[in-house]
Amino acid sequence: MRLVFGLVLIAGLGLAGFAVYMAQNYIGAYQSALEQERAKSTTAVPTRPIYVANRAITQGETINPEDIRLAPWPVELLPEEYFDEKTPFTKEGEQPRVAIRGLDKNEAVTAVKVSEPGGDAGLTSRLDRGQRAFAIKVDVASGVSGFLRPGDRVDVYWTGRVPGNDPNLPQGDVTKLIETAVRLIAIDQMSETENASTTIARTVTVAASPQQVAALAQAQSTGRLSLSLMAANDDTVAEAIEVDQRSLLGIAAKKQETQAQALEVCTIRTRRGAEVVEIPIPCTN
Template sequence: MRIVFGLVLIAGLALAGFAVYMAQNYIGAYQTALEQERNKATDSVPVQQIYVAKRAIDYGEPVTAEDMALMPWPKQSLPEQFYDEATPVNAEGAKPRVALRPIEKNEAFMAVKLSDPGADAGLTSRLERGQRAFAIKVDVASGVSGFLRPSDRVDVYWTGRVRSNDANAPVGDVTKLIETGVKLIAIDQTSQTQTAATTIARTVTVAASPQQVAALAQAQSTGRLSLSLMGRNDDTVAEVIEVDQRSLLGLEERQVMETPTAAEVCSIRTRKGGEVVEMPIPCTN
């Protein structure tokens, strides 16, 4: 009985080993055939390694090395002006590019969707959190003779006439400093800072808080605005400045001289014989 059990066990082991051997041969043949098919597909559809986005990139976001990867792309469907190892998105040592349009995950980077190295995506990328863009009308005088450039800082002065019945109110036109250190983000329709040409602008766009925008809008509708260019490294804060015609010319306020009035004298007249005598008495009124 033991001999029969041993023979059955040996036969079972032999059959199991044969099955494993056949399974390995089958799997190996399948992998070989799959690899051959892949090679055929690669040979039939040539591909090229190009840069694609690893995540969704929104408008105005900088594109860094962590946002891109090289992936095979069919050569017959390569986009125009793509980026590969020979022409990387960000050259070594150059500033990163910025997305000019939304870019989806696994989408190929194209030159039409990226800015130049170090450039921005427009005014919205220059506005900080809580800031708004506001345009101010200028001319050759109020615009500092065309020497203004984007990223410069200016003081804003308002000149107008204050209507008031108060005797202590300023006389004539008044010039007052209403905003200081306001940053320019565009001159006319140009936001590039590299230009060196002098241009007489008609409008300048500043970055300001909503409260500053309201003040500038009110000032622009009720008077004239003038800009004063600040030094690039000037970190001083201007004090409250207000000048009217009287203070400009150094005129003092006229003092009205009051004429002293004589003390009132009351009297009564009495007749003594042929004489009239006037006697002073206290005034009752």
């Protein structure tokens, strides 16, 4: 009985060892086949590390070094004008780039989607919080002879006629300073500051608050607007200025003095006993 039990135990251990051996061979063959497939896929789809967005980047946002990273990209699907180690996104000492278009996470960063170093994404990136862009019509006289550039600051003067016959109102055309130190963000369709040529603009675009936009729109529809260029380092605030034709020519307004005419009264004297009484009567010429 013991002999039979021993033989059964030995047979069981042998079968268990054979099963473990077969399982190890099977697992080893599977891992080997998997590595071979991986090697084939790597060989079949060559990749190249290029810069991709490390997070979602909105239009007009500045792209910092931590916002991008190198990631493998299929060589056959490489986009045009991509950035890699040979063509770095930014070089040392350069200003950061700005996203011209929105970028999704893991999207390839290309030259058409970003600005040049130190550039911007257009007018929207030049507006501060709460500001709006407003266009003003100008000509060679009101536009400072074409010497305006994006980034300059100007004072805006309105010239027009005040309606009404009130003698207290300015007479004739009047010129008034309505806005001061307004920042220009574009000249015609140009918002870049590198262009140094002098051009006669037809419109200039300014950055203004909604209240200023309403005032400029009303002034532009009721009169003529003229711009006065400020110095780059001028931090003064212009005082209220208003000039009409009389003040320009130094003519003082005549004060109309109303003289009260004394009412003429005619009387007759009547004696009543010892008393003389004056009785008023209508005067006749």
